[in-house]
Amino acid sequence: MYRKLLLASALLMLAPAAFAAGNCSVDLEGNDQMRFNLSSITVPSSCQQFTINLKHVGTMAKTVMGHNVIVAKTSDMRGIETDGIRAGLAADYVKAGDTRVVVHSRVIGGGETASVTFPVAKITSGGPYSFFCSFPGHAALMKGTITVQ
Ligand code: ZN
Numbered sequence: 001m002y003r004k005l006l007l008a009s010a011l012l013m014l015a016p017a018a019f020a021a022g023n024c025s026v027d028l029e030g031n032d033q034m035r036f037n038l039s040s041i042t043v044p045s046s047c048q049q050f051t052i053n054l055k056h057v058g059t060m061a062k063t064v065m066g067h068n069v070i071v072a073k074t075s076d077m078r079g080i081e082t083d084g085i086r087a088g089l090a091a092d093y094v095k096a097g098d099t100r101v102v103v104h105s106r107v108i109g110g111g112e113t114a115s116v117t118f119p120v121a122k123i124t125s126g127g128p129y130s131f132f133c134s135f136p137g138h139a140a141l142m143k144g145t146i147t148v149q
Helices: 002-018 074-087
Strands: 025-030 040-043 049-056 070-073 101-104 113-119 129-132 143-148
Touching: 070 074, 074 129, 101 113
Parallel strands: 025 049, 040 143
Antiparallel strands: 049 113, 070 101, 070 129, 129 143
16 A cells, blocks of 8 residues: 555656646546546647546545546447446456547545556547546546547
C-alpha cells in the first residue's frame, strides 16, 4: 500500500514536467458519493498527448466504491461497461483487448491515484467521446464529455 502510494506520487510529479508545453493534463477526482468533480474535459488541440490524473478523494475501498477512468466513443460506453462488468475487478472492469477503449486506468480506492496518457489524435474524429467510470453501476453518474478544441 505504502509503496503503491509512493509510486503514484512519483508519477504525479513526473507528469507536469513531461507535458510542460501547454496544459496537456487534467486532474479528475472521484469521491465516495459516486461522482466525478468534472462533467466535461477540454483537450487543447496543440497537445500531442493528454494525461488524466485520477484521484479518489474518498476513503472507501475499491471493492465497494472503486473508480477508474475510461475514454471512448460515447456510443460505445454501454457496451464497454457491460463487457467490463463481466471481466470483473481483477481486470479493472475492462474487457481484455477491448479495441473500443481509447485509454483506461486501473480501478483505485480511497486515497489512491492513477494517471493515464493517450495520443490526442485518437479522439479528434469519429466522436463524440466521453470519459466514464466502469465500476458496476457508476457510469450512470460518473461520466462526462471530452472534446478537443
Ligand atoms: Zn466509480
